[in-house]
Amino acid sequence: MQIFLELANLPEYKYECIDALEFSRKIPNEAVKLIITSPPYNIGKSYEIKIDIQDYIKSFEPLISELMRILKPDGSICWQIGNFVDDGEVYPLDIYFYP
Numbered sequence: 001m002q003i004f005l006e007l008a009n010l011p012e013y014k015y016e017c018i019d020a021l022e023f024s025r026k027i028p029n030e031a032v033k034l035i036i037t038s039p040p041y042n043i044g045k046s047y048e049i050k051i052d053i054q055d056y057i058k059s060f061e062p063l064i065s066e067l068m069r070i071l072k073p074d075g076s077i078c079w080q081i082g083n084f085v086d087d088g089e090v091y092p093l094d095i096y097f098y099p
């Protein structure tokens, strides 16, 4: 981490353990070059409640909207996501999120 920050000429950094939407709302417009995130996959892990896939995808609209606001025009979002499985059917979530 330190090597990357020196190469990127960043003077300081800090970690914040807060809600992603709350955090992104504190960041100015077009301030971020790269966003890397691995949100919950809606598979019933301890930190999530498994819900209908359409509701799950819709639940990210406020966050994705904020991420687009803070992203530089030439920036990138890496949205790490897995598969949602329901009643034996596999839904590759990356296809649902791809614009």
Ligand SMILES: C[S@@+](CC[C@H](N)C(=O)[O-])C[C@H]1O[C@@H](n2cnc3c(N)ncnc32)[C@H](O)[C@@H]1O
Binding pocket: 018, 019, 020, 021, 038, 039, 040, 041, 047
């Ligand atoms: C799929 S896991 C990511 C795992 C991570 N990539 C790793 O390798 O450890 C989703 C993570 O998002 C966190 N999370 C869930 N809701 C969140 C929220 N509203 N804001 C920030 N993080 C959240 C969960 O606690 C969990 O650690």
